[in-house]
Amino acid sequence: MSSRNGLPTVEVIDGRVAVITLRRPEVLNALDSACHRAIAEAIATIERDDSVGAVVIAAEGRAFCSGSDLAEIGQLTGQAEQDYVALDFATKNRVAECTKPVVAAIQGYCVGGGLELALACDFRVAGADAVFSMPEVTLGSLPGSGGLQRLSRLVGVGVATDWILTGRRVDAAEAERKGLVTRLVPAGEHLNAARQLAVELAAKSPLSLRLAKVALNPEPLADRGLVAAFQMLAGDAGHRQPAYAAATQRFARDGDGSRNSERRTT
Structure with a gap:
């Protein structure tokens, strides 16, 4: 898949590993609707390719993903807001339910919806420079x-309550201690380490891997289930609060130090 307008690309390496790369470094790889659709399309294509045994999700630049691009969704309310949340929710489910193991290669900021993308993967390989947070509650919204x-x-x-309700930053070392990060490596080595893990996984029985994934998560989140409906309505309600816009503007300006463009992300 070739890059167009900053959409994710797919490259097959080492014969049996597909690497999906987020390519919007100018906005810290914030995701918009087009990126969500491209990720879901890439996963579907990879699943149909029997030559691919494992997947890596990686990103260009100094961040893994800063979340949803508020240049698109910052002012959405009503049905438009609900439609975006439904798309976002379905994209993460598509990653989580991939029939092949998925490894996130994480550097720098992994924030909000970016952390949710990493959580949808089976493994999270992080460089020592990785920083995690879910700031949504602080902004008047919800993951x-x-x-x-x-x-x-x-x-x-208990740990999730702390991180979500406070929205505080969590460094890579703490994230590993608490079980969020699967493997912690020196800064800059995250991608090579993730690729090596994916190569190891791709050499195993595809059927065994698929069945093990299903058994480990026998009740996956449904795109149109109770949780999805709650998230759609909660997202819309949060965005309707007068304080939400001001909070996201402050966050984009100086909330976690992750801004490096005029686009706002969370």
Whole structure:
């Protein structure tokens, strides 16, 4: 898949590993609707390719992903807001339900919806420079694409409550100690380490991997289930609050230091 307008690309390496790369470094790889659709399309294509045994999701630049691009969704309310949350939710589910193991290669900021993308992967390989946070509650919203459920499964309800309700930054070392990061490597080595893990996984039985994934998560989140409906309505309600716009503007300006363009992300 070739890059067009900053959409993710797919490259097959080492024969059996597909690398999906987010290519919007100017906005810290913030995701818009087109990126969501491209990721879902890439996963579907990879699943049909029997020569591919594992997937890596990586990103250009100094961040893995800063979340949703507020240049698109910052002012959405009503049905438009609900439609975006539904798309975001479905994209993360598509990654989580991939029939092949998926490894996130994480550097720098992994924030909001970006962290939810990483949570949808089976493994999270992070460089020592990685920084994680879910700032949505602080901004007057909620994590909207499975983060509330997937984070607590990994780190426990108590730790997830701390991270989500405070919105605080979590460095890579703490994230590894608490179980969010699967493998921690020196800064700059995250992609090579993720690729090596994916090569190792791709050499295993595809059927065994697929069945193990299903058994480990026998009740996956449904795109149109109770949780999805709650997230759509909660996202819309949060965006209707007068304080939301001001909070996101402050966050984009200086909230976590991640801004490097005029686009706002979370």
